[in-house]
Amino acid sequence: MTTPTTQVTGRSGQPRDPRRELGAALSRWASGSAAAIGVVRVLDRHGFGSVESGQLIAGTPGGEVSGLLYRGALDDSAHPLAAEAAGGAATVREAHVAEASALAAGLACAGGATLVGHPLPAGPAAALGAALEAARPAALLSTVDGGAVLVLTGPDLSEEHGDLGSVTAAGAAEARALLRRGSTTTERVTAEGVDLLVDVWVPVPSMLVVGEGALGAALHAQAGLLGWSARTVTTLDDARAAVADFTDADVLVLLDHAPAFDALLLDGIAHGRGFLGALGSRRTQAARRERLLGAGTTEEQLAGIHGPVGLDLGARTPAETAVSIVAQVIALRAGRAASALAGSTGRIGG
Structure with missing residues (x-):
C-alpha cells in the first residue's frame, strides 16, 4: 500500500x-x-x-x-x-x-x-x-x-x-x-x-533560476508575489537534475551565458515539458542559436526556447525585467498574445 x-x-x-x-x-x-x-x-x-x-x-x-x-x-x-x-x-x-x-x-x-x-x-x-x-x-x-x-x-x-x-x-x-x-x-x-x-486542479508554476545576480533575486520576489515556488542553482549538474523532473507547470530561466549550459537547453527540448527561457543580448542569443543548431537541434525545436526571455515592456531594471519574464509565462499558459487589453475584444481576466 x-x-x-x-x-x-x-x-x-x-x-x-x-x-x-x-x-x-x-x-x-x-x-x-x-x-x-x-x-x-x-x-x-x-x-x-x-x-x-x-x-x-x-x-x-x-x-x-x-x-x-x-x-x-x-x-x-x-x-x-x-x-x-x-x-x-x-x-x-x-x-x-x-x-x-x-x-x-x-x-x-x-x-x-x-x-x-x-x-x-x-x-x-x-x-x-x-x-x-x-x-x-x-x-x-x-x-x-x-x-x-x-x-x-x-x-x-x-x-x-x-x-x-x-x-x-x-x-x-x-x-x-x-x-x-x-x-x-x-x-x-x-x-x-x-x-x-x-474538483478542478490548476498547477502552480515552479521557477528554476540558473545563475545568480540581481535579476535572480527579482525573479524570486515576483514568484513569491504570484504564489509560485522558486529556487536558484548555479551548477550544470544541479540544473540538469532539476530539469529532468520538469512538468508542464515548471519554468526555467537561464541567466548563465556559458556555452556549457547549452546542454541544459538540449535537455529541456528533449523532455518537451515546461517553459524554457534564456537571458542574453541579441549577440548572445545568436551565438547560442548557432551552437544548438550545430548540436543537431531543428528550427522547430529552437522555437521552444524563449530567448531573449520576456515580453517587450521596455524593462530597464532587474525588477522590471522580472515582471516581463513572468508576464510572458502567464500569457503563454493562458494562450494569450500579451497585447494591450484596450486593443482586444476577448474576455478580460482569463
Missing part, C-alpha cells in the same frame, strides 16, 4: 508534488487489469480550519491507496471507502475526527466531512492520472452520489473523458468557468437542475 504521508523526491532531490505521485498511481492502475479505480472525495465539511481544495484519495480493490485527505486524519474512513468504490459501489459516508487526532495530523481543530466514494473507470482514470502527473489542468466531476463521472483535461479542459448524461455540456461549462479563477478548487454546483461535485 502506498503511504500517503511519505515524501517522495525526484532526481533533483527536491520533494515531488504529491499529486504527481497520485497521478502516477492512477496511470499505473488504469493500465492494469482493473476495470475501475475507487476514488474518495470531500462532498461537504465542517471544522478542521483551513484546508486545501482538490483533496483526493484513490485505491484498488486489493487495498492499494494513493493520495491524501486532510493530512491523513480521515484515513480510517477513506481507505476502506476507496476499496469499496473500486469494487463498483458508490457510497456517501460521514466521517468525524476528534480534536486530539486532528491536531496530531496538523489540522487546526476537530471536524467532520461527508465523503463520497465512487468508481472511476479506467479510461477517465488514465486521463486524470496523466494530467496530474504532468502537472496539467484537470477536472473531475460527478453527480453527488457518484453515479456518473466526467474527467476534463487540457489547458482549457476541452478534452472530455466519460460523461454525465444530459448535463455533460453544462457540467463541463461550470468546470471551465472555475478554471478561469486560476486556482485549484472544490465546489458543489448545479447544472440544469443536477447537483454536481467538481
Whole structure:
C-alpha cells in the first residue's frame, strides 16, 4: 500500500508534488487489469480550519491507496471507502475526527466531512492520472452520489473523458468557468437542475533560476508575489537534475551565458515539458542559436526556447525585467498574445 504521508523526491532531490505521485498511481492502475479505480472525495465539511481544495484519495480493490485527505486524519474512513468504490459501489459516508487526532495530523481543530466514494473507470482514470502527473489542468466531476463521472483535461479542459448524461455540456461549462479563477478548487454546483461535485486542479508554476545576480533575486520576489515556488542553482549538474523532473507547470530561466549550459537547453527540448527561457543580448542569443543548431537541434525545436526571455515592456531594471519574464509565462499558459487589453475584444481576466 502506498503511504500517503511519505515524501517522495525526484532526481533533483527536491520533494515531488504529491499529486504527481497520485497521478502516477492512477496511470499505473488504469493500465492494469482493473476495470475501475475507487476514488474518495470531500462532498461537504465542517471544522478542521483551513484546508486545501482538490483533496483526493484513490485505491484498488486489493487495498492499494494513493493520495491524501486532510493530512491523513480521515484515513480510517477513506481507505476502506476507496476499496469499496473500486469494487463498483458508490457510497456517501460521514466521517468525524476528534480534536486530539486532528491536531496530531496538523489540522487546526476537530471536524467532520461527508465523503463520497465512487468508481472511476479506467479510461477517465488514465486521463486524470496523466494530467496530474504532468502537472496539467484537470477536472473531475460527478453527480453527488457518484453515479456518473466526467474527467476534463487540457489547458482549457476541452478534452472530455466519460460523461454525465444530459448535463455533460453544462457540467463541463461550470468546470471551465472555475478554471478561469486560476486556482485549484472544490465546489458543489448545479447544472440544469443536477447537483454536481467538481474538483478542478490548476498547477502552480515552479521557477528554476540558473545563475545568480540581481535579476535572480527579482525573479524570486515576483514568484513569491504570484504564489509560485522558486529556487536558484548555479551548477550544470544541479540544473540538469532539476530539469529532468520538469512538468508542464515548471519554468526555467537561464541567466548563465556559458556555452556549457547549452546542454541544459538540449535537455529541456528533449523532455518537451515546461517553459524554457534564456537571458542574453541579441549577440548572445545568436551565438547560442548557432551552437544548438550545430548540436543537431531543428528550427522547430529552437522555437521552444524563449530567448531573449520576456515580453517587450521596455524593462530597464532587474525588477522590471522580472515582471516581463513572468508576464510572458502567464500569457503563454493562458494562450494569450500579451497585447494591450484596450486593443482586444476577448474576455478580460482569463
